[in-house]
Amino acid sequence: xxxxxxxxxxxxxxxxxxxxxxxxxxxxxxxxxxxxxxxxxxxxxxxxxxxxxxxxxxxxxxxxxxxxxxxxxxxxxxxxxxxxxxxxxxxxxxxxx
Amino acid sequence: xxxxxxxxxxxxxxxxxxxxxxxxxxxxxxxxxxxxxxxxxxxxxxxxxxxxxxxxxxxxxxxxxxxxxxxxxxxxxxxxxxxxxxxxxxxxxxxxxxxxxxxxxxxxxxxxxxxxxxxxxxxxxxxxxxxxxxxxxxxxxxxxxxxxxxxxxxxxxxxxxxxxxxxxxxxxxxxxxxxxxxxxxxxxxxxxxxxxxxxxxxxxxxxxxxxxxxxxxxxxxxxxxxxxxxxxxxxxxxxxxxxxxxxxxxxxxxxxxxxxxxxxxxxxxxxxxxxxxxxxxxxxxxxxxxxxxxxxxxxxxxxxxxxxxxxxxxxxxxxxxxxxxxxxxxxxxxxxxxxxxxxxxxxxxxxxxxxxxxxxxxxxxxxxxxxxxxxxxxxxxxxxxxxxxxxxxxxxxxxxxxxxxxxxxxxxxxxxxxxxxxxxxxxxxxxxxxxxxxxxxxxxxxxxxxxxxxxxxxxxxxxxxxxxxxxxxxxxxxxxxxxxxx
Numbered sequence: 001x002x003x004x005x006x007x008x009x010x011x012x013x014x015x016x017x018x019x020x021x022x023x024x025x026x027x028x029x030x031x032x033x034x035x036x037x038x039x040x041x042x043x044x045x046x047x048x049x050x051x052x053x054x055x056x057x058x059x060x061x062x063x064x065x066x067x068x069x070x071x072x073x074x075x076x077x078x079x080x081x082x083x084x085x086x087x088x089x090x091x092x093x094x095x096x097x
Numbered sequence: 098x099x100x101x102x103x104x105x106x107x108x109x110x111x112x113x114x115x116x117x118x119x120x121x122x123x124x125x126x127x128x129x130x131x132x133x134x135x136x137x138x139x140x141x142x143x144x145x146x147x148x149x150x151x152x153x154x155x156x157x158x159x160x161x162x163x164x165x166x167x168x169x170x171x172x173x174x175x176x177x178x179x180x181x182x183x184x185x186x187x188x189x190x191x192x193x194x195x196x197x198x199x200x201x202x203x204x205x206x207x208x209x210x211x212x213x214x215x216x217x218x219x220x221x222x223x224x225x226x227x228x229x230x231x232x233x234x235x236x237x238x239x240x241x242x243x244x245x246x247x248x249x250x251x252x253x254x255x256x257x258x259x260x261x262x263x264x265x266x267x268x269x270x271x272x273x274x275x276x277x278x279x280x281x282x283x284x285x286x287x288x289x290x291x292x293x294x295x296x297x298x299x300x301x302x303x304x305x306x307x308x309x310x311x312x313x314x315x316x317x318x319x320x321x322x323x324x325x326x327x328x329x330x331x332x333x334x335x336x337x338x339x340x341x342x343x344x345x346x347x348x349x350x351x352x353x354x355x356x357x358x359x360x361x362x363x364x365x366x367x368x369x370x371x372x373x374x375x376x377x378x379x380x381x382x383x384x385x386x387x388x389x390x391x392x393x394x395x396x397x398x399x400x401x402x403x404x405x406x407x408x409x410x411x412x413x414x415x416x417x418x419x420x421x422x423x424x425x426x427x428x429x430x431x432x433x434x435x436x437x438x439x440x441x442x443x444x445x446x447x448x449x450x451x452x453x454x455x456x457x458x459x460x461x462x463x464x465x466x467x468x469x470x471x472x473x474x475x476x477x478x479x480x481x482x483x484x485x486x487x488x489x490x491x492x493x494x495x496x497x498x499x500x501x502x503x504x505x506x507x508x509x510x511x512x513x514x515x516x517x518x519x520x521x522x523x524x525x526x527x528x529x530x531x532x533x534x535x536x537x538x539x540x541x542x543x544x545x546x547x548x549x550x551x552x553x554x555x556x557x558x559x560x561x562x563x564x565x566x567x568x569x570x571x572x573x574x575x576x577x578x579x580x581x582x583x
Contacts, residue, residue: 018440051475055531061335079426
């Protein structure tokens with residue numbers, strides 16, 4: 001086994017997903033099989049090879065620091081499930097004693 | 098009016114300009130076809146009838162004024178992953194249900210400037226993750242050539258609608274084959290351009306180093322026309338290539354003498370259906386007849402492509418999809434604190450395949466595994482790019498199968514993600530190397546299902562691909578619309 005239920009539960013927590021017991025079983029078994037298949041990468045010696053992060057080599061791109069017609073605040077918040085004025089509203093993050 | 102279905106975009110545009118057809122008539126023709134036929138294939142998530150008729154009326158005004166462009170009045174189906182201002186954009190996910198895009202993707206802006214008509218939103222695998230469109234959280238799209246089969250994915254709605262004549266053309270997106278594979282399975286022409294050729298601004302991100310937008314059409318010429326409109330540098334996408342856009346339609350049907358076509362031997366392996374293999378081999382003979390030379394080439398790291406791809410794309414997806422947190426847009430499920438709110442929202446909002454990929458992607462990026470998986474995959478990606486560089490020193494284009502099989506049955510592979518992933522083996526390497534590639538029909542199997550041919554080009558080599566494809570298409574003269582939809 002490459003992974004077990006505990007690893008899947010931990011990774012799900014990192015990804016902010018809550019899985020039920022059945023999903024944990026299913027994903028453990030399926031991802032274990034996928035990772036076992038991916039093991040074939042280890043048959044390749046890649047010492048000293050630079051990894052590719054982008055297929056087309058481009059340098060950093062800068063724009064002029066000028067005001068453009070960007071999204072207006074009202075437009076930007078209008079899809080929020082909950083809002084107060086032009087702010088996104090979320091449950092308490094820091095407990096108040 | 099049905100003869101419209103067999104006309105190219107340029108032929109339809111000529112009718113519109115001569116006043117023999119109006120954009121509103123054309124829009125109504127397609128809206129009526131959608132109303133009559135879409136319930137058989139479920140390609141559309143929603144039809145934007147009012148918007149379509151408004152845009153068509155505007156197109157007629159532009160034609161009258163003489164301010165029209167190459168796509169003025171042409172009705173499109175839109176994969177529901179391209180942000181379109183004022184229109185619900187869901188990525189076929191519950192988590193984005195109700196999200197109305199506040200801005201246009203650059204491709205939408207370019208189509209608008211050219212005067213296109215937006216018919217409706219088209220189904221897809223949720224967040225473009227899948228090879229069959231069965232991962233949509235709203236509906237299953239069927240293949241118009243056989244309603245018991247999948248249309249391919251993730252742009253399966255776009256190819257089903259195009260093949261069935263429920264739009265003149267469509268846009269799709271391709272991260273590991275999501276334009277080319279469903280185009281092959283539905284008998285369409287579909288192109289994934291060079292990475293950076295078409296702006297990704299406003300394309301809801303899945304795997305940012307692999308995603309590209311491209312046309313899905315019923316002919317090579319239409320593909321060239323649409324690509325010419327959507328391609329080009331965009332300051333809003335920092336990976337966009339600052340190179341001028343050639344006239345893609347200029348070299349169509351020019352003779353192929355001197356063209357060298359490479360055939361990678363690693364693409365003719367066990368697991369490729371006999372009829373697919375025979376159709377591709379027969380296609381190579383056609384190219385030889387057209388004056389091209391066919392030479393064997395090698396892409397030795399092909400067998401590692403699926404592993405590399407499913408490490409890189411899931412890693413990028415796990416990061417990109419972190420934004421769906423129930424705060425800024427889309428669905429929210431309340432919890433006792435913010436962490437529980439995140440977890441409930443994401444667990445209920447994402448479907449099975451999306452969650453599977455987020456977990457795998459988070460795992461390969463997590464501390465202790467990053468080197469073994471993500472870094473290793475990036476290194477093998479470098480080797481794969483080197484394979485293409487070396488092979489392209491011996492040829493101008495490569496010709497391969499698109500998918501190892503024709504369309505499979507609905508439900509056939511849903512329980513086995515690895516088998517589903519392996520069906521992308523011939524399309525994935527192209528995304529990893531950032532190359533342009535096109536899928537076009539090359540025949541039918543014994544069950545009457547379309548078989549696709551992939552033509553791969555060098556970086557920014559779209560024009561050469563389209564030239565070769567147009568010659569092949571003219572030679573073959575294959576039907577594009579299933580008889581049941583005529």
